[in-house]
Amino acid sequence: MVRSPAAWSLPSDSTRGGALAGTTCVARGSPEQGDRWSWHVVALHGGGAGSFRRNGGRSDDFGSRPSFAIARRGVDFEEVFALVARIETMRVLLALAAQGGWEVHHMDVKSAFLNRDLTKIVYVKQPPGVVVGNGDKVLKLRKALYGLRQAPRAWNFKLDKELIALGFVRSKLEHVVYRRSYKSSLLLVGVYVDDLVIYGPNVSDISWFKQEMKKKFSMSDLGLLSYYLGIEVKQGEDWITLSQCAYANKILENAGMTNCNSTATLMEAQLKLSKKMEDEVVRPTDYRSIIGSLRYLVNTRPDLAYSVGVVSRFMEAPSKAHWGAVKQILKYLKGTVGFGYKYAKGDELKPFLLGFSDSDFAEDVEDRKSTTGVVYFLGNNLVTWASQKQKIVALSSCEAEYVAGAVAACQGVWLSRLIGELVGNEGGVSKAAYG
Template sequence: MVTVRCVLTIAINNGWDVHQLDVNNAFLYGNLNEEVYMTLPDGYNPSHINKVCKLKKSLYGLKQALRMWNEKLVDVLLDLGFEQSKCNHSMFVKTSKSVFILLLVYVDDIVITGNCSIEISKIKALLKSKFLIKDLGILKYFLGIEVLKTDGLCLSQRKYCLDLLAEFGLTGCKPVNSPIEPNHILTHLCEKDNTPLPDVSVYQKLVGKLIYLSHTRPDIVYSVQYLSQYMHNPTNAHFKIALRLLRYLKGSPGKGILLNKGDSLDLKAFADSDWGKCVNSRKSITGFCVFLGNSLVSWKSKKQSTIFRSSAEAEYRAMCAATCEIIWLIKILKELKIDIKLPVSLFCDKTSAISITANPVFHDRTKHFEIDLCFLREKISKGFIKTVGISSEDQTADGFTKGLHIQAHDKVCEKLGLFNCFAY
């Protein structure tokens, strides 16, 4: 999804049309709705009991079928002059003189965009000569995500969200204004209803669907991250928090990410952490978000794998995680022929963490740091990253590390660029 959001952001900034194709791969592996049987070829002598037939294509249903299909599609695209991305193998780029074409593949669904409509039509015709394809026109619905044109492009999962509410019988519920209570940890400790759920699969199914919904709803990422920690042994208390999250979604099921058209495509990132958030393991929470221009393209909320002795160390770890994401995004953007202005600004609201990155003399406080955490200093010294201090009130990544009050949550949603096309 990160690559898709980057590509769509670039497309909307350049005014390109985004097209969608659906490839029917049934002709390679038979009818997908029926069992496939291999018949003996003409000339085969049944008396040769010690000989076997060599199958030159993979039958549908076998483990090798999807790999064979992907290899076939990749070979065709390479023959058409595309280059496969090294950072994301589902992305293909074709450049010749002033023509620039981007192509994204997900199994047999294809999104194609570029600066030349004539070349796009030629590629469609060439693909049609190789496969049975269906031209779905301008991109509107892809993998359950609605793509709506407003001032830019709005990515929403409204239908998916409404179906989820209907599945759990909450279509007519009373909505709430925040996805999770700010003191949910204390609530969990004092909760009397701590009995295990009789059917764990219901909770696991709900959280799994919420994880997919978080592809266009960064405002629920922290809540989903918290709920997913208890997939193996959830209690009624956890299930109540999950149902509360559904009540939050009921208030604005059509909300999604707005990819704006801007004057620049510079990267900037916000990193934050919540020290010792987990009351059981005392591990902290990492949260970061990355913007391409004014558009949000990447975000993350995750429990840290190491216990840290201070909030500065936890914040430092979050900055390192954001730096790794920035490095990967810059590699993708270079393949998309986008030059990123360096250094990339990394915003942090912890003064002590910024001091550690800039001053390598703090040996007593940093000598126990792991080796992988020290590479942030190297990136700063080489001019790749620039740390910038901001106030906690202006920290956009604050919503990825903790539950917020309603006013603070609404402010973070506004900064993330969340937009509800269906509210007007």
């Protein structure tokens, strides 16, 4: 959608200062035919449904890229992704914080993608309503813009460089977790693009880190962590709780089951679902949307893991029977919408990892594959859980249990090494696993 120049509104002062005042772009003469250029439209964001989002300095229309953008991977840019932490890592860090009685703080980087210098030359066309010179110039970017494909990766490199300069060491097992230790001081930082979550036993160390980051970037200090990636976090003196109450209510609203009756069971006993159910097919798009939402809800609801995993197998052509199983889960969710998980404080920070694995045998009526279940506790706190169909057909219940045990062992080795690295014990932490 192209709007008239009169309809454009400038971004916020903080963004405009970086994008238009010479720190992000500089005027250059029009390129001659035959030269290699990367073209993008600079969108100054206005409001309104379906219009350009007021988010500052983005070079696309709410995610869509102009058809005449000719940036080429391997020529104008290399990698395009920004690293993010696994959700299991977040739970491990929160469990460590709760067990040690630490505070967890949250910071956000304002206009993060405008902070990174580009490694390749990029020119952009002047946007409607903004005239530089006689209007015959293009703008050479000095720093990344929102919407440039290389912007996320460029920002990640910048942040990594600055954290290392502050004395942090990047984790070898989780590349967006950083650790800084000095004598008795310990500080951990988890990164999710432009969100920084800070963990540490000493509040003064956290305050020092915040001040240093404010010197390097324009930051928002959000105080104690309370909301992160749709997860509600509450911190008490001896506990930390995770829940997705608002998200669960939104799922019920989208499914049209806000006023449904609740139930105490997730699935009917001995329920056998098949891809060849001979009843009416429901809309796959609606089914997939609800399943995707439920799968994200599993991040704080281990009780939903198995049932959501089962109904996820039929997203290609769901039938009324499959939708009935999903409605059963939603009815259970209605009665447990406030459920979550609680991490309690321990006596001392000496992590002990305890895992369990289990398996059924040939319960899938389509291919007779078994289902693996794995959980791990850090002390008394549950940090990871999974329920997934096995990749092979087990010929006996013993073989199915061995497959589940192997999955649990792999997860346990990774967790042990990660936790050991975080607390300064390179050999890993003590662990035990039971099938």
